[in-house]
Amino acid sequence: MAAITVVMNVILNKFNMELQPQLKALAEKINLLKDKINTEESTKHAFVLPFINILGYDSFNPTEVVPEFTADLGIKKGEKVDYAIYQNGDPILIIECKNWKEKLTVHNSQLFRYFHVTKTRFSLLTNGIHYQFFTDLEHPNKMDEKPFFEFEVTNLKDNVVNEIAKFHKSTFDVNKIVNNASSLKYTKEIKQQIDNELENPSAEFVKLFANKVYSGRLTEKVMEEFKELVQKGFNQSISEKINDRLNAALNKEAQKQKEEQIHVVLEEENRITTTEEEMEAFRIVIAILRRKLPVERIVHRDTQSYFGILLDDNNRKPLCRLHLNGSKKYIGLFNDNKNETKQAIQSIDDIYLFEKELLETVNLYEE
Incomplete structure (x- = not known):
């Protein structure tokens, strides 16, 4: 069945x-x-x-x-x-x-x-x-x-x-x-x-709720007061239930969007492959900057577009960017306005040529 x-x-x-x-x-x-x-x-x-x-x-x-x-x-x-x-x-x-x-x-x-x-x-x-x-x-x-x-x-x-x-x-x-x-x-x-009772509560409907909350005698005046109170109470209760459902739906949608964003980020991260060349270049940058910085303050963050090197793992403090995955290689350097300027390099060994610029970038943040 x-x-x-x-x-x-x-x-x-x-x-x-x-x-x-x-x-x-x-x-x-x-x-x-x-x-x-x-x-x-x-x-x-x-x-x-x-x-x-x-x-x-x-x-x-x-x-x-x-x-x-x-x-x-x-x-x-x-x-x-x-x-x-x-x-x-x-x-x-x-x-x-x-x-x-x-x-x-x-x-x-x-x-x-x-x-x-x-x-x-x-x-x-x-x-x-x-x-x-x-x-x-x-x-x-x-x-x-x-x-x-x-x-x-x-x-x-x-x-x-x-x-x-x-x-x-x-x-x-x-x-x-x-x-x-x-x-x-x-x-x-x-x-x-x-619907009729919500629009215009009957005496029986009002008395049903008044008896549950009022211990005195239900005079004509009291009933008239409770008629308004019952109507008001029901309308508020319905409004609250509607708001609760709307908020629940909005929260559910917000959670769904958050999960989708996390999924997109994870997908992007999964597509990122950090090469040995990028890590070798990172070690060169460390070798230059460790004169002024402890090694633990120099952090790399790989993306699909570039290999970033940051101070204190802070996006607002870029030290340089390495663009090594294309047909041409570049190092991105930052001025005091944090604007990036790309400089062409033949190999990662050329990073040593920009020692002065890298140390000046550290000075900008430290000052």
Whole structure:
């Protein structure tokens, strides 16, 4: 069973990756065309049918997508819903469409009347932008008045795409969607209640927290004070949690950048090869400078560009630089402004010719 769940999750993730760009393209198309769409029929063709196709159903196959779906409703004949999607010969989703400019109102919808006379467990009310999915959580075979899942295709989040993927032709599973519908529906309603309480705390909500922190009598005046305090406390708590997450994310990103920089430095160091010639040249410089400096104060630092020799291992106190790896060899000398001047040498023995300049550089730092 666990293996099946893993496989299904892999399949859903695959469809999520495929659905996201398709839904994004549809959203862009809607934003581009909606001002030119004026009728319900145009809304169906421009917005709704492309969404059905994204779910993997062939709108040109009348055994899969049935337009103007009709069912026997006792003595009332001829009523229709816009589409029914079929799978294995049975309707799995009936769809009623509105003009994209209309607000969705389920109370006068024909979906209510059709739901109980078909085998479907799901119905969809849409204006091509706003989608509302219904089922029968509260009473068997009777469509709920509130949708268990709704979204705007022009404002999708990743978790919404995950739920849309479950209606794809290749992954459609009635039982899994129904089992998840209850969680979706009540989670959405709880979030709405939380938003309402944060915006305008009810007396019950205020009393719940006031009783936990206040030992006196909850008079009308006290309740009015606590209403503001509860609202303020919740908003501050939410803000702090958001800031904590942002700081954690920023710290994580900073740590990542630091690790990347260290990695780059290590890579550069790994690419540096100090040659025997450079070390021999370093020993010549030591031989010259030890007249004025203890040997331990003269330090070399190899880079990809040059072989540097520093006073006290301090980058701000360069004694000289040796450029020995190219076709021509140079020694870099520094003046009192620490500007480097390159002098050509035939071999490292020529370093002895610059004894005076090297000792003068030491004098600059020592003075």
